[in-house]
Amino acid sequence: MTNKLKEYFPMIRTRKEILTYIEERQELQEVFESWSEERQEEFLDFCCGVRGVKILYDSFFKEIFSPELHPERLEAFLGLILGTEVKIKQVLPNDSVRLADESTLLITDIVVEFEDGVLANIEVQKIGYNFPGQRVACYSADLLLRQYKRVKAKKKKFTYRDMKKVYTIVLFEKSTEEFHKYQDFYVHHSRHVFDSGLKLETLQEYVLIALDIFKEVVHNKGIKNELDAWLTFISCDEPERMTELMETYPQFKAMYQDIYDMCLNVEGVMEMFSKELRELDRNTVQYMIEEQEKELERRKTEIDEKKREVEQKAQENEQLKREVAKLKERMQALMEQLESEKIG
Template sequence: MNTGLQKYFPMIRTRAEVLAEIQNQPKLSGNFQNWKKEQQEEFLDCVTGAKGVKILYDAFFKEIMNPETTPERLEQFLSLVLGESVKIKCVLPTDNSRIADESSLLIMDILIELEDGSLANLEAQKVGYMFPGQRMACYSADLLLRQYKRVRGEKGEAFSYKDIKKVYTLILYEKSSKEFHRFPDEYLHWIRPVSNTGIRLEWLQEHLLIPLDIFRLNLQNKGINNELDAWLTFLSADEPEMIEQLIKTYPQFKPMYQQIYEICRNTERVMELYSEELKILDKNTVQLMIDEMQDEIDGQKRRLIQKDEQLIQKDEQLFQKDKRIDHLSLENEQLSRQYKQQMQEIERLKRELAGQKQ
């Protein structure tokens, strides 16, 4: 009898079936044994439906949200987050010479041109710490420059800066950085240029940041209330109960899960995908630890500099006190001499007075 997600997706295999296939193929068995126990359990839970598959894994996301084969899915998602109807004109190749350092915890990268000529770059990050505002600005500038070069080349002398359309940088964070946790009720952060006077000009760069971990916290309290909530649940939730609720309320997601579990039937392919994700995670966990240690070292260095400055200030204060003490000592010495002189003068005057009386 099918239980859990198998009720909805009969192609999901049992734990025993998956393990039997792995054990019968030396290559798969060797890879499986190289994983840690918790990694083995996570893999088995995902492919057997005990837990949902992580949709943001590169291969799964690009398969399910492929703008070339199923553009309507990405169009629907972008329409909801951008707040306007979106039609994908074409998928643009990623530029190998782009500014960004792709060794970070980058999960996927989809670059598309919309029907109105605007460009949208959709990225996902496992760790928000690795995608600070500076990097986001570079991505956006890179995207704008690419459009500028292309449009100027096409238009030639007829080129006008008004020919340049907006560029959107959309970032999905699986685990957001501490800045986002200052806003526990917000998970859609629009960043647009704003003037101090209210003047409105046609700015071209816009950013939308979506911390999925904060969305999940809100989901536990508020539930799925609209279609955008449904999409964010699809992208972030791996609890079977939540997936069951999602496909009952929004059945358009069921074919996407079916596609995912069809992929999971290819054990060798899914194990290769999972191994690649583990390699990226291990590599970047080390990098994250190095960065955190460097931050700690930099913090200690700043504190040492501050203490040195405080010592210098204290030395200066002591020096000034010593100067005042020296000055007071000099004054005391001068007063003492004056006192002695005055006493001597008084004694002289007394003798003179006594002589006059005699």
């Protein structure tokens, strides 16, 4: 397996070479030993080509898809997703109005402006968090508000015609249960539509991509088109899939080349990997908190339901007691009537 990738990328080092390099530098050795054994193996596997590098790591994703260095890559990918030609004018700073701790939920967050003024927010979530619909709606509203403030500040005579469309594009490495109800679909587009058929231009559109479902589909059906090729590049780190991709779509070899060139800088890659592990830990903690909150909410609902059942039973018991009391009264009256007739 390693030899196969090394045929494409001769600069790939052996496991022994990488370990020797680390062991000869105390600061690197300390960092390496601070990782769990599983993380050490993961690092060595992608550096020596046993497995591919995870493109979804923030550092690698931003390097490969850098709008400043390689705008054509992000333009090609976004063009396939949005079904239209894309030309990136500039990258916008991530100065959104989101709460600060909300940013920890994202692995990657890139905001770009197209030449026609359209904005796109490209996000990667390693773990799909609860309430994905509500979240993307807030992200989109945030992006729209940013555009509104920017455009209004520049225009002396602002009209809403000056506002351009905003796209919120989220790639989920692990999607939530809602997505798994649609096992044959991994790309979901959404825009505002009126049930009456009224045609109005609204500004917010969404594209949600479930990469875990995509991997299941492509495993069974193979790479069918160029979008599948891009999603394979982004989500798959199996050497067999990588070589298949490069054979069918040679343009991806240059991107893998960039990654393995990065891996030659062991210090830099270790620093990036450490950062990814810290982000993963924060995301995992946040995920666990949300799962606990979800479980508490579920239990509260169950308790409320039990409480309503108990209250209903109590009401039914009270009603039954009243009926029994009435029945006793009627029986008593009947007995008194019978006794009176007997005496008479």
